[in-house]
Amino acid sequence: MATKRDYYEVLGITKTAEGDVIKSAYRKMAIKFHPDKNPDDPTAEDKFKEAAEAYEVLSNADKRARYDRYGHQGMGGGGGGGPQNMEDIFSQFGDIFGGGGGGGFEGFFGGGRQGGGRRQKKGSNLRIKLKLDLEEIANGVEKKIKVKRYVACQPCSGTGAKNGTDMKTCPTCQGQGQIKRVVNTMLGQMVSSSTCPTCNGEGKTIVSTCDVCKGEGRQLHEEVIPINIPAGVANDMQLSMNGKGNFPERGGVPGDLLIQIEEEPHEFLKRDGNNIMFEQYISFVDAALGASLEVPTIEGKVKIKVDPGTQPGKILRLRGKGIKDLNGYGRGDQLIHLNVWTPKNVSNQERELLEKLRDSDNFTPHPGKNEKGFFEKVKEYFA
Template sequence: MSRDYYEILGVRRDASKDEVKKAYRRLARELHPDVNPDPVTQERFKEVTQAYEVLSDPEKRRMFDMGVDPFAPAGGAGGGPGGFGNAGFPFDDIVNAFFGGGATGRRGARDRVRRGRSIKVRIELDLAETAFGVTKDVTFPTAVLCDTCQGEGTAKGSHRETCDMCSGRGEISEVARSFLGQVMTTRPCPQCAGQGTVIRNPCPDCAGEGRVRETVTRKVQIPAGVEDGTQIQLAGEGEIGPNGGPRGDIFLEVVQRPHPLFERRGDDLHCTVAVPMTAAALGASLTIETLDGNEEIDLRPGTNSGHVITLDGRGTRHLNAPGRGDLLIRVNVETPNKLDEEQEALLRKFAELRGEDHPPGKFSPGHGNFFSRLRDAFNGSR
């Protein structure tokens, strides 16, 4: 055997269960970490506890007497006479195949320090802020390091203790019967949740978690060119992990507020300007609002409704690239729907001068008026 548990407890191989218990209690009183906290004594205490766990359990003791050490490392069969080790019996392979785990020493205690949760925060921005970038204060609830225990989770003056149920291994062993015989399996220790240590005196501020909930405010730089739905990752700025673990991430989701004038399509901006019929016919100079301020544009004479004027480089900035999109202005020509007598007379005179007082009307091919369609239908039926 790599370790003789009878020798560790100082009992004979035919010792009774009560003799094993008495030997363990005597050694535990001498070696307990509360009495002798030095590392050497703690290792000795772990060995004694492992020995007692094996020899106090009839099934584990029987397997140990057959040459199987339940707490041996990978390949954990012993080398005693008649033991599985001499025969080259693949004990751990069988355990892995049927129970999904190996001997106890293969996994060990779980890491109690885990990464914190990532946070998703929605941030509302105006069109100009998304176009040119901005620095914003973002407020959100999160988990931060407990100042009282600095992430340890223990009360002042106390420390984590080795779990007495699993002796710090984070797992407990069980013997299961199968068609192969008795097979050792392991599961996380229910007392320490697989961590190997327990908190007897938790921190009063964080209740042993090592972190507390707070609402924090962070300054965040929003790059130019983001748009509605863009997500910005801030690595390592999220919640701190349990027991002082590393932080998660923050994911900022951009929500762009609607603009009263402009509609954004990619990096281009679109808007509509209404002009009177006379300005469209004669031409005019218009003052147009842009993200950079007001600009003067010339409306050429004879502009029709639906005409688009493009201002290059007046859109939003490209994200992670130089340059900007364009501003596209659609002209909507308004026809007056209410005229006084003088205006009507002048307009009729204007129509007469242009020969438009009796307009014939223009129809696209295949789209005649109602009477022409009726005539064609009548002639076709003859």
């Protein structure tokens, strides 16, 4: 699989570019690489689609923020989940060129694309929330979910017509799905197009409807879909699966399945980016004499050593015990913050022992020798 280029690089803009700049840059790239303007360049259409994908992400505030933080992986496994073919691009972004749907592009370039102007419909997207625990987020996981979605009716092959064939060419648009009009202007003839009102852009009309779907071309179907969740996803991140949404009425391409990640809190551990934070309480006896303790990690319990004379606020680090990076850049650590537990109630015997220790110079705090605070240590660790 080819490596995707940075979306900002594709449009030739900086990461601080605002909406009008992004729109203008996309318009420029679309004009430059439009296939009708580059009939001898086999790479033009790919570059045209690449620009559309970049614009689809960077023109959306939520998608852009997710891309800035997680890169292509944050867009659902390497792509923006945006327009996949020329018809989708014409439909979604035609307004940038002064028209709606496919008409804007056709009017701008003085005609339609070769092979007819009928636009392929796309079904609606499905949205679900997927709860993941910290262990699943740290290592990645495959989940199987049950969804109800519209799929193409099998007896009529999604056409809505009886046996899938009882249809005729639309007499209004002659099968093109669009009505074109030529307008004379000072700059010459301009071609505009609009969806055919008779067939709603389908190019054909039904003579007799399918007995199963009653002409709708689709049926509600329950399906179990496996979803591969990459390691390192974050709360509220949205992943997408192309073609796993609803099939549109009477033909077209299915929409997408959009998966929103919901991170469930862990009983003991707390996430901080790719690192795991844990608060470990020890007695002042263990702090003074040292101890061997077990602490939880996302991979199970491990033993740690507390050195004699440990001061409150000390941070221990377990390398590689954090969360895998979403973009594959290693793995975080687990940071253990040691807190010394002070008992609130002591027995008479314990009080006597503590009174004796109070008088010992070894148990008297020395000004200027106190350890740094927890957040100061964390700041130093990441410096």
